[in-house]
Amino acid sequence: MTRAGPGLVTSENARRGIFRGAFFLFRGVMLAWGLGAIHSAWASPDIMQWQTQAGSRVYFVEARELPMVDVRLLFDAGAVREPDDKYGLAQLVNGLLNQGAGELDATGVSYEFERLGARYGADSGYDFASVSLRSRSAPAVLEPALRNLRRVLAAPTFPAQAVARQKQRMQVGLERKRQSPAAIAREAYRSALYRAHPYARPSDGTEASIATLSRADVVNFHREYYHANNVRLVIVGDLERNQAAALAEDLSAALPRGQPPGPLPAVAPLPRSEEIRIEHPSSQVHILVGQLGIKRGAADYFPLYVGNHILGGGGFVARLFQEIRERRGLSYGAYSYFAPRRELGPFTASLQTRGGQQEQARQVLRAMLQTFIEQGPTEAELVAAKQNITGGFPLRLDSNSKILGLVAMIAFYDLPPDYLDTFTDEVSAVSVAQIRDAFQRHLHPERFVTVMVGPVSATD
Amino acid sequence: MKRIELFLCRSALLLALLSPLLLHAEVHEYRLDNGLKLLVKEDRRAPVVVSQVWYRIGSSYEHNGITGVSHALEHMMFQGTEKYPGGEFSRIIAANGGSENAFTGRDYTAYFQTLEKSRLEISFELEADRMRNLLLAPQEFDKEIEVVKEERRLRTDDNPVAYLYESALAAAFQTAPYRHPIIGWMADLEAMTIDDLRAWYRRWYGPANAVVVVVGDVDHDAVRRLAQQHFGAIKAGPPVSVRTPPEVAQQGLKRVTVRRPAELPHLLMAYKTPVLRTAIAASADWEAYALEVLAGVLDGGYSARLETNLVRGQEVAASISASYNLSSRLDGLFTLQAVPARGKTMAELEQAVREQLQQLKQGEISAAELERVKAQVVSGDVYERDSLFYQALELGLFETVGLPWRLTEDYVPQIQSIRAEQVQQVANKYFHDDGLTVAVLEPIRQ
Numbered sequence: 008m009t010r011a012g013p014g015l016v017t018s019e020n021a022r023r024g025i026f027r028g029a030f031f032l033f034r035g036v037m038l039a040w041g042l043g044a045i046h047s048a049w050a051s052p053d054i055m056q057w058q059t060q061a062g063s064r065v066y067f068v069e070a071r072e073l074p075m076v077d078v079r080l081l082f083d084a085g086a087v088r089e090p091d092d093k094y095g096l097a098q099l100v101n102g103l104l105n106q107g108a109g110e111l112d113a114t115g116v117s118y119e120f121e122r123l124g125a126r127y128g129a130d131s132g133y134d135f136a137s138v139s140l141r142s143r144s145a146p147a148v149l150e151p152a153l154r155n156l157r158r159v160l161a162a163p164t165f166p167a168q169a170v171a172r173q174k175q176r177m178q179v180g181l182e183r184k185r186q187s188p189a190a191i192a193r194e195a196y197r198s199a200l201y202r203a204h205p206y207a208r209p210s211d212g213t214e215a216s217i218a219t220l221s222r223a224d225v226v227n228f229h230r231e232y233y234h235a236n237n238v239r240l241v242i243v244g245d246l247e248r249n250q251a252a253a254l255a256e257d258l259s260a261a262l263p264r265g266q267p268p269g270p271l272p273a274v275a276p277l278p279r280s281e282e283i284r285i286e287h288p289s290s291q292v293h294i295l296v297g298q299l300g301i302k303r304g305a306a307d308y309f310p311l312y313v314g315n316h317i318l319g320g321g322g323f324v325a326r327l328f329q330e331i332r333e334r335r336g337l338s339y340g341a342y343s344y345f346a347p348r349r350e351l352g353p354f355t356a357s358l359q360t361r362g363g364q365q366e367q368a369r370q371v372l373r374a375m376l377q378t379f380i381e382q383g384p385t386e387a388e389l390v391a392a393k394q395n396i397t398g399g400f401p402l403r404l405d406s407n408s409k410i411l412g413l414v415a416m417i418a419f420y421d422l423p424p425d426y427l428d429t430f431t432d433e434v435s436a437v438s439v440a441q442i443r444d445a446f447q448r449h450l451h452p453e454r455f456v457t458v459m460v461g462p463v464s465a466t467d
Numbered sequence: 468m469k470r471i472e473l474f475l476c477r478s479a480l481l482l483a484l485l486s487p488l489l490l491h492a493e494v495h496e497y498r499l500d501n502g503l504k505l506l507v508k509e510d511r512r513a514p515v516v517v518s519q520v521w522y523r524i525g526s527s528y529e530h531n532g533i534t535g536v537s538h539a540l541e542h543m544m545f546q547g548t549e550k551y552p553g554g555e556f557s558r559i560i561a562a563n564g565g566s567e568n569a570f571t572g573r574d575y576t577a578y579f580q581t582l583e584k585s586r587l588e589i590s591f592e593l594e595a596d597r598m599r600n601l602l603l604a605p606q607e608f609d610k611e612i613e614v615v616k617e618e619r620r621l622r623t624d625d626n627p628v629a630y631l632y633e634s635a636l637a638a639a640f641q642t643a644p645y646r647h648p649i650i651g652w653m654a655d656l657e658a659m660t661i662d663d664l665r666a667w668y669r670r671w672y673g674p675a676n677a678v679v680v681v682v683g684d685v686d687h688d689a690v691r692r693l694a695q696q697h698f699g700a701i702k703a704g705p706p707v708s709v710r711t712p713p714e715v716a717q718q719g720l721k722r723v724t725v726r727r728p729a730e731l732p733h734l735l736m737a738y739k740t741p742v743l744r745t746a747i748a749a750s751a752d753w754e755a756y757a758l759e760v761l762a763g764v765l766d767g768g769y770s771a772r773l774e775t776n777l778v779r780g781q782e783v784a785a786s787i788s789a790s791y792n793l794s795s796r797l798d799g800l801f802t803l804q805a806v807p808a809r810g811k812t813m814a815e816l817e818q819a820v821r822e823q824l825q826q827l828k829q830g831e832i833s834a835a836e837l838e839r840v841k842a843q844v845v846s847g848d849v850y851e852r853d854s855l856f857y858q859a860l861e862l863g864l865f866e867t868v869g870l871p872w873r874l875t876e877d878y879v880p881q882i883q884s885i886r887a888e889q890v891q892q893v894a895n896k897y898f899h900d901d902g903l904t905v906a907v908l909e910p911i912r913q
Contacts, residue, residue: 072512075849105769113779117769122839124846143846172782175809179785182730183806186627186910288728288913289625291617322566323545323557333554336613339621359621391562398564402581405513406853 051427059259061235076244084136084232086210095212101131106169109158125152144245161261192293192460234265239418274351284463292365292461300354303347303420307445314442319343362462383443495687501703502675507687516683518590519579521863524671527573527644535651538571546607548600574796575867584684591697608661627729635906643714673704682859720900729910737800739902743793755793757893763840765789832887
């Protein structure tokens with residue numbers, strides 16, 4: 008799917024209801040990059056795991072309170088698997104799955120979900136591409152919804168006209184990004200950070216690359232990556248284990264078999280610092296500063312996660328928010344995050360400020376990063392962060408949606424099965440010295456990438 | 468009356484699709500002596516509680532010159548009281564594992580915290596304090612108004628589609644206050660003073676103008692006692708009267724062009740429509756529900772008409788959506804937004820959308836289309852129970868736009884009672900040029 012641009016409501020997530028069209032302004036940007044810790048008095052969900060006969064790994068959490076079921080399949084079929092120069096292919100394939108399957112055309116496929124009130128979703132990033140279904144659990148609804156999901160997974164037809172249409176829509180999506188300073192900044196940042204690595208690829212494609220994508224490319228990519236031996240299947244909802252097992256068996260058996268792809272290349276370290284300025288006709292300058300971060304499951308994850316919570320991940324009380332917004336009024340959003348991936352994901356700090364004061368804002372941001380890396384947090388800050396993360400753990404698991412998201416992450420990245428059970432202890436064990444040490448080993452201000460997009464030459 | 472349809476269902480599937488589920492936990496309603504309304508809904512799925520304090524105040528209460536004052540005040544609500552100065556509020560919530568935020572709409576301003584269930588009292592203590600004791604320090608305001616201006620630049624000035632939307636609203640509504648942007652016009656933000664906020668705060672922030680909504684793993688009677696303990700002592704204050712200028716009748720099609728630095732053209736068509744509150748006042752409740760169904764027929768997913776006929780089919784749109792919101796205080800808009808497909812002109816796109824509306828007015832709405840929309844509404848009602856936040860939002864939203872919260876429970880059966888000819892009737896009544904504003908974004912490419 009081409010992603011919705013700012014302000015444009017696509018029908019992709021269309022839903023009826025009381026909230027549709029209700030709109031309002033939030034005080035702050037809500038970030039959900041991290042993962043909270045466990046409140047020790049409260050058990051995390053029991054994640055059952057097994058393998059289907061065809062060899063797909065299954066993760067199931069039984070949740071009987073609401074009569075609904077979520078199913079998500081995560082394929083190792085993200086942009087990192089695209090052949091060279093076929094930028095955008097992973098996203099194209101993912102978006103085409105429901106554009107014709109079995110004997111049904113695009114309208115027919117969608118109608119078979121929508122007449123049941125079931126919601127189909129597809130998403131594609133760097134590491135993985137996913138397909139999701141949410142349905143009521145009543146068999147009269149769930150069974151036909153699953154039959155249709157199986158059709159989409161097993162027998163997408165990739166009609167030539169649909170391929171051409173989706174390519175056109177991706178081209179339009181590129182134009183939409185070109186009018187967003189935030190999107191332009193992210194592109195430049197990613198490309199500076201990853202250079203020759205597949206993570207540098209424009210996952211939405213380029214005008215030239217999209218033009219070269221053919222139906223044969225789509226079919227080949229789908230055959231190679233959308234199979235039973237390259238998927239993690241996550242189920243959360245109102246089912247007994249044996250029902251979940253039958254469901255998983257049925258979906259897995261419908262997929263072709265294949266070989267899992269090989270490992271990804273390692274990301275080369277950044278040789279030196281780089282500063283990129285891009286002139287754009289906006290009123291604000293978007294500033295991104297950072298460098299390569301860590302892999303999902305890295306040994307230093309907890310010191311870095313807790314440390315970043317204090318630095319810029321912990322919402323209204325984090326240092327960056329306090330200093331840049333609360334004390335100086337320079338930006339609406341000011342935050343930092345590690346986004347771990349299979350290989351080194353980015354560490355990013357960012358803000359946006361009106362043209363004319365961008366140098367001041369950039370200097371404040373850089374100085375704050377530098378200070379934090381050199382000195383680490385105070386004991387008091389660490390105590391407060393631990394209280395927030397551990398005390399707020401039940402909030403991270405209070406809905407099927409949130410449980411699904413966490414289990415999907417555990418599943419795709421092969422995190423330990425007791426990941427959620429040990430999380431509080433891991434967070435509680437972090438010390439100031441460990442945070443300082445981990446930040447100093449991973450982040451090097453002398454090799455930071457800085458990207459500024461907007462009226463970059465404006466002066467007050 | 469609404470259930471009749473159920474008895475006509477022939478198959479188990481249809482019955483399953485159309486039966487409203489008895490999922491709605493009971494809502495307990497209380498009113499304190501000072502006028503504060505409290506709604507409590509028990510949901511014990513997780514040891515978590517959501518607490519929301521809603522005020523019946525938002526941009527639709529504002530007038531020219533002070534637009535954005537409700538939203539600016541929302542920002543200042545985090546800047547401290549005598550008892551909890553500076554950012555103490557947020558530090559306490561964070562130290563208790565809470566997450567918090569606030570939002571401002573056209574008809575309401577709301578503050579919320581999500582906490583582990585035993586910590587609800589912290590929310591009440593802090594919210595009761597800032598309901599009346601806000602410091603509103605001038606130096607904090609001088610800094611915070613700069614944050615608000617940055618927010619406006621981020622959301623609107625540098626976002627061509629949002630800018631178009633703002634211009635379209637200002638044109639569509641001539642006298643009704645929905646013509647003001649929630650965040651305010653930049654000139655009003657430049658001129659705003661701490662005294663504007665003080666007056667606004669004194670006038671609108673009090674128990675009689677507030678609705679507290681609590682959803683989660685709580686006992687409703689214990690919550691009532693807690694509310695009495697923390698909010699009960701706040702003085703009621705004098706009642707506030709609201710004068711809202713009505714919208715003058717539109718006399719013909721309005722066209723708006725916005726030329727901005729951008730890459731993609733964008734079409735927005737907005738028809739004036741009633742909302743549930745005004746439809747009830749006109750003894751035509753069903754019209755609001757019929758408009759909801761109408762939006763579903765046009766844009767209830769990939770198999771709905773707009774996507775099927777204009778994105779696929781004619782391939783005249785790269786993307787398209789229809790939107791209607793029944794829960795506002797004053798008459799609203801039914802909007803259609805679209806981006807032309809490559810090689811298609813804005814005129815072709817508008818013409819194609821108009822033809823779709825024409826077909827709706829004259830042609831047949833099939834049983835399959837209606838069943839699909841209704842099944843989506845029934846399922847959506849289940850899915851929304853997955854979120855404590857949304858359950859609380861629904862109650863607070865209805866109460867602050869002037870609808871009794873009980874009507875949230877009528878939503879599904881009311882939608883189910885809508886017939887094809889009613890959908891057609893509202894299409895014919897409201898899709899006409901005298902109620903239409905067409906706004907077009909003409910990109911200035913670099």
